[in-house]
Amino acid sequence: MKTATANGTVSVREAVFGLLRAFGMTTVFGNPGSTELPLFMDFPDDFRYVLGLQECVVVGMADGYAQATHNAAFVNLHSAAGVGHAMGNIFTAHRNQTPLVITAGQQARSILPFEPFLGSTQAPELPRPYVKWSVEPARAEDVPLAIARAYYIAMTPPRGPVLVSIPSDDWGVQTLPVDAREVSRHLRADPDLLARVAAALDGARAPAFVVGAAVDRDGAWNEVVQLAERHNGRVYVAPMSGRCSFPEDHPLWAGFLPPMRERIVERLVGHDVVFAVGAPAFTYHVEGHGPHLPEGTQLVQLTDDPQVAARAPTGTSVVSSIRLGLLDLLTLSAPPRRVMPPRRARPPRVADPAPGERLPVAWVLQTLNDLRARDSIVVEEAPSARPVMHDHLPIFESQTFYTMCSGGLGYGLPAAVGVAMGRPGAKVIGLIGDGSAMYAIQALWSAAQMALPVAIVILKNRRYAALHEFARIFGYRPGEQVPGTELPDLDFVALAAAQGMRGLRVERAEQLRPALSQALQATRPVLVEVEVA
Secondary structure, three states, rough: OOOOOOOOOOOOHHHHHHHHOOOOOOEEOOOOOHHHHHHHHOOOOEEEEEEOOHHHHHHHHHHHHHHOOOOOEEEOOOHHHHHHHHHHHHHHHHHHOOOOEEEEEEEHHHHHOOHHHHHHHHOHOOOOOOOOOOOOOOOOHHHHHHHHHHHHHHHHHOOEEEEEEEEHOOOOOOOOOOOOOOOOOOOOHHHHHHHHHHHHHOOOOOEEEOOHHHHOOOOHHHHHHHHHHHHHOEEOOOOOOOOOOOOOOOOOOOEEEEOOOHHHHHHHHOOEEEEOOOOOOOOOOOOOOOOOOOOEEEEEEEOHHHHHHOOOOOOOEEEEOOOHHHHHHHHHHHOOOOOOOOOOOOOOOOOOOOOOHHHHHHHHHHHHHHHOOOEEEEEEEEEEEEHHHHHHHOOOOOEEEEEOOOOOOOOOOHHHHHHHHHOOOEEEEEEEHHHHHOOOOHHHHHHOOOOOOOEEEEEEEOOOOOHHHHHHHHOOOOOOOOOHHHHHHHOOOHHHHHHHEEEEEOOOOOHHHHHHHHHHHHHEEEEEEEEEO
């Protein structure tokens, strides 16, 4: 890197690299194009560039890495086309509340009035509304300040992605360096409102906790366990939560709420107070009718997202850092002694399949659970298998489960790679459906190039199975064909080999345990394709 000039200025490039270094963001995720090349001149030796072969892979890897490292990840995309390719996973990062600082290359300022080839028209508007902030600085000299502001915004709860569009000729312009600053990232709850929440919980006859992804994101796992134990309150997982926020073998664990209004009400009958902590109240997937809670049930909520608080249909909502809010509640709460509610029965073990029988998903996941370490990390994107996973692949520890909060496919495979990068030494298991895998299959190449010890388990049912489940909800007759949902002739072992990764195929019951064992013990990436019923 060059030193400052006599008047104290440095190039925009040097100023940005200095900021990124101060922010601990020395890993760059990207798929470069012509407008990004000036950024990488004199690329610093203490930085690393992680190449993804498609922009959705780039953002998915960065999302997993940011969640695993608890810091914003730096992403470099190419103009409008690159941002367009990445939009599915930018949407997911927005819903995951993952902090990403995304830069997008732009054509040189001097030719922007002429609508140049590969120019991004109204570049800041393209990613909205799925970024917290988006800007193309008015002057080249303002780029470092924009990067700094983007980082602080991305890291302030509710966290999320931001975008800075940077013309290609800005990087060499001289500017003053920008110092990294300490900016508070946490809000403390209104004490009067929080006291009302504490009073509601203390006065409840049978409280229920509904935990969401923000509990684990904010490092509040231990605090929510402690508060639930103090109240002997049953703990449900919020619908469509992208993280595990409570140990699924705990005596108070009550299972998963479905994303359907009527069924949520059915599950919460008998609870007079529901405490939604780090979760919306509630996330729905299909149309519903009637009340949001059982008659006579009171809702209280602790959230780090003002929008989540604003759209709650009823009750008292407190906006705060989840962990700080729970710590305050632990000082305020003094409930009466309550009887421990009945423990939720675990589903029975699945019998081994008969010779020649297609492998049941439940049996495959049960076998995986038998073989994996308790603290191994599961990154999942197998929508049709998720209800089965809830029963047969329980999660026990904080920061050991990740999926998308958006419902958008193409996240899980690259996110598994990013989590493995961010948690060196941990065993990461990517549990991916065959349809999901094809949205971002290029992530296998990145995993192979970095020799990451990630086990990719492909549940191959040869169709978009989740759509067959939804077909019944939308009025399809039993057995009626759903167009465009069959996936014949995909060979994931060949796809893995073509990208430098070892692949194993499992078609019979006796092949499963040896194949999974090899993948879980390997120090390099291994893909296991499992034919399932």
